[in-house]
Amino acid sequence: MINRNPQLNENGVLQHLLTTEGLPVSVLLQILDTAESFVGVTERDVKKIPLLRGKSIFNLFFESSTRTRTTFEIAAKRLSADVINLNVAVSAQTKGETLLDTVDNLSAMNADMFVVRHMQSGAAHLIANHVQSDIHVINAGDGRHAHPTQALLDMFTIRRYKRDFHNLRVAIIGDILHSRVARSQIHALTTLGVPEVRVIAPKTLLPRMVERLGVHIYHDMAKGLKNIDVLMMLRLQKERMQTANLPSFEEYFKYYGLTPEKLSLARPDAIVMHPGPMNRGVEIDSGVADGKQSVILPQVKFGIAVRMAVMSILAGNQA
Amino acid sequence: MKIHIKNGRLVDPKNAVDTVQDVFIAAGKVVAIGTAPGDFHANRVIDANSLVVCPGFVDLSVRLREPGLEYKATLESEMNAAVAGGVTSFACPPDTDPPLDEPGLVEMLKHRAKNLNQANVYPIGALTQGLQGKRLTEMAELNDAGCVVFGQPDGLLPDLRVLMQAMNYAATFNFSVWLRPQEINLTNHGVAHDGEVATRLGLPTVPVCAETIALSNIILLAQETGVRVHICRVSSAEGIMMISAAKQQGLPITCDVTINHIHLSEMDIGFFDSNCHMMPPLRSANDREALRKGLFDGVIDAICSDHAPVDEDAKLLPFGQSEMGAMGVELLLPLTLKWGMEMNLPMIEILAKITYEPAQILGVAAGHLSVGSAADLCIFDPEYYWQVTPSAILSQGKNTPFLGMELPGGIRYTLVNGHVVYGKSV
Amino acid sequence: MNSIQLPDAEELFKHLVTEIQPDIIKGFTLVGIRTGGVWLAERLHREFEFSQPMGMLDVSFYRDDFDKIGLHSRVKRSEIPFSVDDAHILLVDDVLQTGRTIRAAINELFDYGRPASISLIVLVDRGGRELPIAAQYVGATLELPAGKKLELRRSSDDKLSLSLNDKTLTV
Numbered sequence: 001m002i003n004r005n006p007q008l009n010e011n012g013v014l015q016h017l018l019t020t021e022g023l024p025v026s027v028l029l030q031i032l033d034t035a036e037s038f039v040g041v042t043e044r045d046v047k048k049i050p051l052l053r054g055k056s057i058f059n060l061f062f063e064s065s066t067r068t069r070t071t072f073e074i075a076a077k078r079l080s081a082d083v084i085n086l087n088v089a090v091s092a093q094t095k096g097e098t099l100l101d102t103v104d105n106l107s108a109m110n111a112d113m114f115v116v117r118h119m120q121s122g123a124a125h126l127i128a129n130h131v132q133s134d135i136h137v138i139n140a141g142d143g144r145h146a147h148p149t150q151a152l153l154d155m156f157t158i159r160r161y162k163r164d165f166h167n168l169r170v171a172i173i174g175d176i177l178h179s180r181v182a183r184s185q186i187h188a189l190t191t192l193g194v195p196e197v198r199v200i201a202p203k204t205l206l207p208r209m210v211e212r213l214g215v216h217i218y219h220d221m222a223k224g225l226k227n228i229d230v231l232m233m234l235r236l237q238k239e240r241m242q243t244a245n246l247p248s249f250e251e252y253f254k255y256y257g258l259t260p261e262k263l264s265l266a267r268p269d270a271i272v273m274h275p276g277p278m279n280r281g282v283e284i285d286s287g288v289a290d291g292k293q294s295v296i297l298p299q300v301k302f303g304i305a306v307r308m309a310v311m312s313i314l315a316g317n318q319a
Numbered sequence: 320m321k322i323h324i325k326n327g328r329l330v331d332p333k334n335a336v337d338t339v340q341d342v343f344i345a346a347g348k349v350v351a352i353g354t355a356p357g358d359f360h361a362n363r364v365i366d367a368n369s370l371v372v373c374p375g376f377v378d379l380s381v382r383l384r385e386p387g388l389e390y391k392a393t394l395e396s397e398m399n400a401a402v403a404g405g406v407t408s409f410a411c412p413p414d415t416d417p418p419l420d421e422p423g424l425v426e427m428l429k430h431r432a433k434n435l436n437q438a439n440v441y442p443i444g445a446l447t448q449g450l451q452g453k454r455l456t457e458m459a460e461l462n463d464a465g466c467v468v469f470g471q472p473d474g475l476l477p478d479l480r481v482l483m484q485a486m487n488y489a490a491t492f493n494f495s496v497w498l499r500p501q502e503i504n505l506t507n508h509g510v511a512h513d514g515e516v517a518t519r520l521g522l523p524t525v526p527v528c529a530e531t532i533a534l535s536n537i538i539l540l541a542q543e544t545g546v547r548v549h550i551c552r553v554s555s556a557e558g559i560m561m562i563s564a565a566k567q568q569g570l571p572i573t574c575d576v577t578i579n580h581i582h583l584s585e586m587d588i589g590f591f592d593s594n595c596h597m598m599p600p601l602r603s604a605n606d607r608e609a610l611r612k613g614l615f616d617g618v619i620d621a622i623c624s625d626h627a628p629v630d631e632d633a634k635l636l637p638f639g640q641s642e643m644g645a646m647g648v649e650l651l652l653p654l655t656l657k658w659g660m661e662m663n664l665p666m667i668e669i670l671a672k673i674t675y676e677p678a679q680i681l682g683v684a685a686g687h688l689s690v691g692s693a694a695d696l697c698i699f700d701p702e703y704y705w706q707v708t709p710s711a712i713l714s715q716g717k718n719t720p721f722l723g724m725e726l727p728g729g730i731r732y733t734l735v736n737g738h739v740v741y742g743k744s745v
Numbered sequence: 746m747n748s749i750q751l752p753d754a755e756e757l758f759k760h761l762v763t764e765i766q767p768d769i770i771k772g773f774t775l776v777g778i779r780t781g782g783v784w785l786a787e788r789l790h791r792e793f794e795f796s797q798p799m800g801m802l803d804v805s806f807y808r809d810d811f812d813k814i815g816l817h818s819r820v821k822r823s824e825i826p827f828s829v830d831d832a833h834i835l836l837v838d839d840v841l842q843t844g845r846t847i848r849a850a851i852n853e854l855f856d857y858g859r860p861a862s863i864s865l866i867v868l869v870d871r872g873g874r875e876l877p878i879a880a881q882y883v884g885a886t887l888e889l890p891a892g893k894k895l896e897l898r899r900s901s902d903d904k905l906s907l908s909l910n911d912k913t914l915t916v
Contacts, residue, residue, distance in 0.1 A: 099637070100635055118637065120636075120638070120639050121520055121521040121591070121638060122522075123637040126637055143521050143522075143637070144523075207517070207524075208524070208526075209514055212519075
């Protein structure tokens with residue numbers, strides 16, 4: 001069986017964006033550079049450009065997420081595409097229609113692009129392998145696997161504030177085990193040449209052999225944050241108490257929550273990022289979230305430009 | 320019907336035979352080997368020149384999907400597939416719908432299978448009612464109906480008290496108990512080995528300790544109850560060490576491994592290939608090496624296909640939602656040969672793993688070609704390579720990670736009770 | 746094959762300056778189209794000592810051949826550091842042929858605001874129009890073989906030159 005990552009075609013041209021893993025540096029940089037131009041567009045009076053006029057983009061969300069869906073919707077609309085939002089979590093799937101049935105039906109409505117979110121790892125790959133070659137798929141989060149546009153907007157933000165990836169120490173803090181964001185961040189950071197990526201978490205929130213992804217493991221914030229330039233916080237989900245990964249929010253916050261005191265252990269010019277939505281008082285203290293080292297709101301703004309860049313690059317790449 | 324198989328290379332592990340010898344069959348039995356009996360006049364002569372003639376294969380796990388799951392496969396399709404794979408006897412696990420926990424169901428299955436006049440079907444009786452792990456089945460009644468052994472399917476070990484009682488009860492009648500070691504609480508919703516690939520792909524995992532902890536319980540209970548235990552589908556290096564130690568202690572324990580696990584590892588999942596979704600999960604490359612070596616050393620007694628035909632729709636789902644299992648009854652010989660050739664083993668030792676050894680485990684008089692034994696045999700071309708494609712597979716399930724691969728071993732004829740049930744001209 | 750004699754870009758530029766000179770009034774704003782148009786606009790900006798900063802357009806997002814060739818891999822930001830509303834804009838490009846680039850540039854300018862007027866300056870008009878667009882100031886009108894691409898180049902010492910190349914499918 002051919003087991004090629006379907007996001008690149010035989011000539012190495014990006015057809016789908018499914019994961020940051022295995023993406024060449026040139027493609028990552030092309031996306032970041034193109035996003036720079038789109039930041040210019042989003043700062044104008046008229047924030048819309050006609051690039052994707054006549055294209056139909058389907059937001060196919062099998063797992064509800066108003067925030068992520070909205071940023072993709074805004075990005076698509078600013079590119080003048082027609083956007084169709086489908087919250088499949090509550091419609092077809094419960095009636096016994098399979099994932100690929102749904103995709104086939106929408107493809108028949110002349111979809112040009114699918115933005116897919118699904119609770120199962122690999123769902124976006126499955127769809128990308130299934131659709132006709134002229135349809136592009138963007139993974140907006142699949143299970144614990146990948147969330148490439150989030151990681152790309154994080155890279156964009158880091159480049160904005162730190163310019164160069166080659167002299168940075170980056171720490172990813174929190175629930176790495178269940179996080180698609182963390183996995184995508186790790187691949188993007190290591191590909192872009194960040195020399196030291198650390199993960200900081202209790203053992204119950206780290207996947208086995210995570211060091212094979214090219215990261216250093218820390219269980220102690222005081223040690224892990226030393227000399228860090230960029231702190232990437234992860235959202236902690238409530239069900240981690242029920243699944244016996246953690247005893248309580250309180251204990252987690254005490255040992256792994258980012259407070260101004262803990263932040264002071266990192267470099268003085270370190271920036272703090274969070275993919276949102278934040279749990280204040282659980283993984284991050286308000287004093288940090290709203291503090292001067294926080295770049296959480298710029299992340300949101302850059303998220304739109306990055307998604308515009310991904311959509312326009314994909315739409316322009318023919319099979 | 321009298322059949323004369325001439326010029327073939329007869330390989331019979333039980334009798335330590337590997338020479339060119341003719342085989343003579345009459346009234347469903349092997350009547351002579353080497354020279355024809357005085358009054359023998361063959362109705363049919365099969366020229367087996369440059370082919371191997373061996374006992375029909377014995378597969379310890381073939382799912383027919385009957386009763387209840389006929390949309391995945393039917394008795395007819397899978398019986399055809401079995402003989403096309405040279406398999407003349409096989410055990411079928413009780414994980415049907417309803418499970419094989421009542422004599423009536425077992426009798427019906429045996430009866431339907433018998434009518435097809437193909438391979439011998441040996442249903443594995445359910446160890447507990449409805450496979451629920453709560454109450455014992457009527458094992459003696461089930462045995463009368465045709466169940467030779469009793470087991471629980473994938474990852475559904477009863478709690479330890481029920482398991483001990485079931486083993487004790489089975490020991491009363493000298494039935495052997497077949498168990499797949501997997502601790503359910505450590506399995507949770509896991510779909511892949513707890514290693515590098517699952518970490519990369521973000522798949523929920525089944526740690527090795529789910530196997531070793533269950534194994535430890537099973538071994539200790541085997542010691543306690545004295546029942547004969549067959550460990551189904553060992554998957555880890557640690558598991559093999561434990562089984563090896565138990566065997567050295569002299570416990571009546573045997574074990575098998577699947578054709579998938581001796582060739583594949585977690586790496587083969589690639590980008591979520593749902594054909595690699597199976598239980599136990601494909602483990603690390605180290606584990607695979609240990610399985611290959613364990614088989615070579617004899618710690619692992621037999622190879623089975625763990626045949627599980629799955630309909631296409633059930634595989635065309637995200638990895639974690641796809642149905643587990645791989646078809647394989649037609650790949651039993653090719654993948655066993657491939658393993659044996661890679662290990663530089665003589666043909667006689669390779670074939671032992673799918674003939675006499677599994678027949679012993681199953682406790683049936685099969686897997687050898689002695690004068691007087693049933694003429695269940697297989698004639699194959701060891702030099703023939705074929706490509707695994709959906710159209711080359713007779714099973715209704717086309718789900719295998721080996722699709723597209725070239726494998727050795729072309730079955731030419733399969734005979735059951737002296738009848739040619741499968742024949743393919745070159 | 747005879748090579749075509751191309752005029753000297755620096756001469757053309759001088760000619761262009763003399764042509765524009767009489768019409769220059771205060772309040773004009775220069776906008777160059779990347780990449781050649783920006784070089785020319787920079788020279789004109791110095792030549793006429795405009796007080797307003799000049800603008801730069803990358804029309805990649807407004808091109809009408811996106812479906813055929815996709816997005817240019819080196820898209821740069823458009824920068825218009827002044828209010829377009831009511832501005833008199835001198836739009837500068839190196840080569841005018843089909844008019845499609847100019848159409849894209851005008852569309853983009855209108856997404857920044859409503860200019861009072863737009864005039865077009867080009868170094869070379871090589872004909873072959875596909876849209877009703879005309880330049881007000883032209884360095885030279887040339888007739889060139891259709892299969893060739895005329896490109897403006899800039900040396901390290903800021904000297905401009907023209908070259909004629911085979912069309913390649915660079916995206």
